[in-house]
Structure formats: C-alpha cells, structure tokens
Amino acid sequence: MAVVEKDYRLRNVLSLRKKMTSKDVALEIIKLRKFLKDNGIKKTGSITTVTFSIEMQNGVPFIDMEILVPLPNRVIVSGEYVFKPIFHMVNAVCISKSEHETSRIRNLLCWNIYDKLIRNKQQQDFLPA
DSSP, X not given: OEEEEEEEEEXXXXXXXXXXXXXXXXXXXXXXXXXXXXXXXXXXXXXXXXXXEEEEETTEEEEEEEEEEEOSSOOOOOXXXXXXXXXXXXXXXXXXXXXXXXXXXXXXXXXXXXXXXXXHHHHHHHSOO
C-alpha cells in the first residue's frame, strides 16, 4: 500500500546518504544500529529510509538512499554520518506492505521515483509474457 504524505518532517535525525545495493542497505542499517549502541545514543522512533533514485550499473541496481534515525536531541558526529536538525520532504510516498504493518523501518520514496515505478509497472502489465 502506498500513501502520499504531503509534508513529512523529522527533527534531530542522524543521517547517512549514499548509493548502495540492497545488500549494502541492510549492512548499513546494521552498522548504524551498532554505532548508536556503541555511543549510547537512543533513537526516538522508527528508522526511515528515503529512496531518491535507482540506477543500473553493470546489471546491478544501485539505490540513492538516505537512512534517517530520529534522536531525542542534537548529537555531534563525524565520518559518514551527518546530524540534521530538520529533515523535510514534500510529496513523499510511504511504501508499506499492509495497513497493519508494524515494521521498525519506514520506507519512503520521492514522488518522482514512485511515479516512474508506477509507469513501469503499468507498462509491464500490458507486455506479453
């Protein structure tokens, strides 16, 4: 089920944005959780992923994705993580499997990539098998 969220905001988030394979995404989330635990940082909500684009490189999809973790307050970080006092996205599309999903990770797509995925799906529906 997809739901358009006209105005999606998070405050005090730890962010990691990079191009990754789906396997890399899972590994980065594990690394991020370890970073939080090792530094005694508590999250205040679900991890959110935002997909900005998907590119094919040598037959492998690379996802331009941002992983966001809401925190109770400002933190100082270095390296690949960035602290953002506000994350704001307009016309986000929330992707979930069902209305009753209780996943700990919230998945969002930028509207433009969602639109492309829908158009590709509609084209595939009309192609012969």
